Amino acid sequence: MFTAHDAGHLAISSNFVVDTLIGMFVADFCCGLSIGWWKSSHNVHHLVTNQPEHDPDIQNVPLFATCPSFFKSLHSTYYNFTFVWDAVADFLVPYQRFTYYPVMGIARFNLYLLSWLHVLSEKSSSLGKSRAWWIRPTEITFMACYWFLFGYCLLWRGLPDWTTRVVFVLVSHIITMPLHIQITLSHWGMSTNDLGETESFAQRQLRTTMDVDCPAWLDFIHGGLQFQAVHHLFPRVPRHNLRKVQAMIREFCNDTGVPYSILNFTDGNKKVLGRLQDVSDQLDILVKCQKHMARTGESGLH
Template identity: 80%
Template sequence: MVALHYEWYLTSAVFLGLFWLQHQIMFTAHDGGHTAITHNFVIDSLIAIFIADFCCGLSMGWWKSSHNVHHLVTNQPEHDPDIQNVPLFATCPSFFKSIRSTYYNGFVFVWDAAADFLVPYQKYTYYPVMGIARFNLYLLSWLHVLSRKSRDLSNSPGAAWIRPTEITFMACYWFLFGYCLLWRALPTWTIRVAFVLVSHIITMPLHVQITLSHWGMSTAELGESESFPQRQLRTTMDVDCPAWLDFIHGGLQFQAVHHLFPRLPRHNLRKAQVHVREFCRQTGIPYAILSFADGNKKVLGRLDEVGEQVAHLLACQKHMAETGESGLA
C-alpha cells in the first residue's frame, strides 16, 4: 500500500505477488483444507476460505474437490487431475492414447496436433508456464463454484454455507483487486497489464513447489496388491532441507509424509519424517528424498524423456508417410 501510495506501481506488484506467494498464508489455507489447524471442520474451512477465496481469489471448494482425489489416486493418469495437463505437459506416455478423465466426468484429453507441437518442448516451457499458472486457477475456481457439482456438494450435511460464502468472498476479491486496485488506482492500461503480469509471475516458485513432488515420480498402476504406503511413497518425493528452511517450503518439502498422514499438522511433519524413514528402512520400501535442485532436475528429466519420446514418434510417422515404410526389418 505504501508503494502504491507513492506510485511505485511495479514495486507494489512485487509485494502483492510476494503476499500471494507467502507460504504462511497459502499453506495455512492448505492446512485448513485438510482440517489440520483446529480439527474442526467449520472453523478450519472458514480460515481456508477466507485466505484462498477472499485474499487470493481462488476457490477452496475447487481445491478440496481436486486435492482429495489427488490424495486417493496419486499420479494415476486417468484419475489424478493434478497431472492431467495435456496439451501443455505430459508426464508419461499414457497420455499419448488420449486418456478419459474420471475426475472430469469422462472428458477426453485428446492427444492432438497441439500436444505434438508443445510436449517435445515441455522441459523449456515448464518454468514459463508455472509463472502464469495462477490465471488457470482463477478459471478453474469460477468453473467449480458455478458448476452443478458445487451445487450438489452444498446439499451435504453442514456444507450449505460453503458455496455462497465462496462466491461472496471471490466476488469481494475481484472487486478489490480488479476494480479498486487495477481500474481505479492504476493510471494506464500499460501499467495495469504490467502490474498483473509482475504480481502473478512472482508466484512461480509456489507452483514449482506444488508440482515438484509428483511430476518426476512413477505413474504406473500396480493394482490392488500395492499397499497404500507403497503407492504414496512410490509416487511422491520429499525435498531435503535444513529445519531453518521449513518456512520457505511451507510444508511441501514433506509431501510424502503428508500423503501418508494428510491431517497431521504441518509443524509435526519433520518429527513424523523420522518415523517414515525408519518404517521404510524396516520394510524396504524406497523413500525418495532429494534436494530442491535435484528435485527440479528430476522433473525436467522426466519432461525431457517424455518429450523425446513424442519427437521420436513424430519422426517415425513422418518417415512412414514419406517412404511408405515402417522402418522395421
Template identity: 75%
Template sequence: MSRSRVLSRRQIEGLIANNQSIVIFDNKVLRLDKWLERHPGGKLPIQHMVGRDATDEIKIYHSAETLPRMDSFRIGYIDGPWVNFEPPISGGIFRPYEGEANMRKCAKTITTTLCPSKTSALPGTDGTCNKKGAPPPCPDAKPPLSSVQDKLDVNQLVTGTLDKFPRSCTQVEFMDLAEQLEIDSDIGRFPSVDPATQRTIINRYRQLHQKVQDDGHYECRFWEYGKECIRYVSIFALSMTALKYEWYMTSAMLLGLFWHQIMFTAHDAGHLAITHNYIADTLIGIFIADFCCGLSIGWWKSSHNVHHLVPNHPAHDPDIQNVPLFANSPMFFQSLRSTYYNFDFAWDRACEIAIKFQKYTYYPVMGIARFNLYLLSWLHLISPRSSNKGTAAWTRPTEILFMACYWYLFGYRLLWLTIPTWTLRVAFVLVSHIITMPLHVQITLSHWGMSTADLGATESFAQKQLRTTMDVDCPAWLDFIHGGLQFQAVHHLFPRVPRHNLRRVQALVRDFCKDVGIEYTIFGFVDGNKVVLSRLGDIAKQVEIMVACQKHNVETGDMSI
C-alpha cells in the same frame, strides 16, 4: 439382509455388479450409495475405493469423531484378509451373483471404458493376485534412499530402450512398451505387490499411524500459526504502505509474496489439519483462498482429494492432466479419458510440438499458472460439481460471495481506482502473479518427476504414496519458504497432521521405509528440479521416437497406426 452376516467375496462382487458402492472398512462391508452425493469430499474419492479395503484411506482422511458414523452404512462383515478388486471407475469387471434369492437383483455386469487397464492386479478366482513382482526385500537390507543419478538413469533407461525399438511399431505398441518398461522398473525397485507382502506393509503402516497419534503429532501447535499470521499481516501491510507511496512494483512483489505465503495455511485448512473441525477449517480455507487470494478452496479440495487417493495416475489424477502444455507420462500419447474432468484429453500435432519443448516452457508457464487457477476456480463454482448437499451445502454460496469480495477489492479498489495507468495496472498484475511462481514449482516438484505406473489394486496405500511422491530436503530455518510442501511424501501418508509437525514425523517415516524396504525419495530443491526437467525431457524424447515410428509406417505404407 442382516447387517451382521458375513458376506463372501462373490456376494460382494455381485453387489458391485449391481452398481452398488461397496467399500471395506475394518472388516466391515459398507454400502455408500446414499452417501455418494452428500460426501463433503465429493463422490470420486468413494468411487475410487469401491471394491477395495479402504481402512487406511478412511482413517487418515477422517477425524476420530467421524469414524464411528461409518457403522451406519454397514451391511455385513468379511471373514479374513481382503484382496482388492479393481474399482469400476478404473476398468474393473464384476460378475453378477445369483446364488441367493435376496441377491438376485445383481443382474448386470459393470465394465467401464473410462480407463481400461492392462496392468491391473485383478485377483484370480482363488483370491490371489495375478500380478507378479520382485521378491520381498531382505529384512536386514537398507532400502535405498533415491539418489539423483539413479532417478535420472531410470528415466534415461526407459527412453533408451524405446529408442532401440523397431521403427515399424504402431503407436499402440509403442505406448504399451513405454508403459510396461516403467511398470517393470517399479516392480524391480519396490516390494512385491502380492497380497502377502503388501499386507505386511499395511500392518506396519498402521502401527506407524498409531505411533503418530500416540506421540501427539495430530495436535496443532497454534502458536506456530500465530507466528505465521504475524508474518502474513506484516507482508500485506508493507505492500499497502508501498502502494500508498506509489511504489507500485514494490507493492506488487510484496502482494505476490503475501499470496505465496498465506496459501500454505489454506492448504492446511483444506485438509482439516488446523482445528480438525470441518466447519472451522473450511471457513479458514474460504477466507484465505477465496477472499484473500481469489481462488476457490472448493475447487482445490475437489481435485486435491482425488489426487491424494490416486497420485500420478494419468487417467485419474487431475494434478498431472496438463495436456497439451505438459505430459509426464507416455499414457498421454493418445486421447485419454479423464475420470475427474469427464472428457478426453486429445492428442494431436499441437501436443507433439508443445511437449517437445516442455522442459523449456516449464518455468515460464509456472510463472503465469495463477491465472489458470482463477479460471478453474470459477468453472468449478458454476459447475454441478460444486453443488454440495447436506452439511456442506453452505460452502458454494459462501465461496461465491468471498470471491466476489476479492475481485471488488483487488480488481476495482486496487487496480482500477488506485493505480493510475493501464501500463502500470498490467505491470502490477504480472509482477504480483509471477512472484507466486515458486509455489507452483513446489507443487509440481513433488510428483512430476516420479513414477506414473499403475501397479494394480493390490498395492498398499503407503507404498503407492511413497512410490509416486518426492520430498525436498532443506534446513529447518527454511521451512517457512516451502510451507510444509517439502514434506509431500510424509504429508501424503498423514494429510491431517499439521505441517509444523511434519518434520518430526519425517524421522518416523524414514524408519518405516527402512523397516519395510520401500525406497524413500528425497532430494534438495535444485536436484529435485533437475529430476523434473529430466522427466519432461525424456517424455519429449519419447514423443520424437513415436513420431519417427509414425513417419516410418506412413512411408512404408503400413497405415495400422
C-alpha cells in the same frame, strides 16, 4: 496459501466449519481461488496419486505430459473429459522442458478459471442439498469481494494507466512461480505406473511422491510442502509435526526396504526437467516413426 492447504485438510482445528472458513478467507477472499475446487481436486489427487487417468494434478495436455500414457488421448475420470492428443500437443510437448518455468509463472490465471468453473458447476450447486449448503454462496461472495478489491479498487481505480496495470498484474502473479514449482516438484518426476491392488497404500504413496530436503530453518519458505511423502501418508498431521513424522517414515522405510525418495530443491528440479525431457524424447521417436511409415507405406509390423 500454505495456511489454506492446512485448512483444506482440517489440519488446523480439526473442525470442518472452522477450517473451511479459514480456508475460504485465505484462498477465496485473499487470493480469489476456490477452496472448494481445491479440495475437490486435491482429495482425488491424494487417493489416486500420479495415475494418469484419474489424478487431475498431472492432466495438463496439451501443455505438459508427464508420461507416454497421454499420447493415446486419455480420458479423465475426474473431469469426465478426454484429453485429446492433437497437433497442438505434438507441437508443445517437445518443448515442455523449456516452457515449464514460464508456464509456472502464469499458472495462477488458470487457477482463477478452474475456481470459477467449480463454484458455478453442478457439483458445487449440489451442496445446496446437504448440510454444507452454505459453502457455495460463501465462496462466491468471498471471490467476488476479492475481484472487487483487487480488480476494481486496486487495478482500475488505484493505478493510473493500462501499462502500469498490466505490469502490476504480471509481476504480482509471476512472483507465485516458486509455489507452483513446489507443488509440482514432488510428483511430476515420480512414477506414474499402476501396479494394481497388490501394492499397499504406503508403497504407492512413497513410489509416486518425493520429499524435498532442506534444513529446519528453511521450513517456513516451503510451508510444509517439502514433506509431501509424509503428508500423503498422514494428510491431517499439522505442519509443525511433519519433520518429526519424517524421521518415523525414514525408519519405516529402512526396516521394510520400501524406497523413500528425497532430494534437495535443485536436484528435485533436475529430476522433473529430466522426466519432461524423457517424455519429449519418446514423443519425438513416435513422431519420426509415424512420418517414416507415412512416407514409405510400412505398417511397422513384421
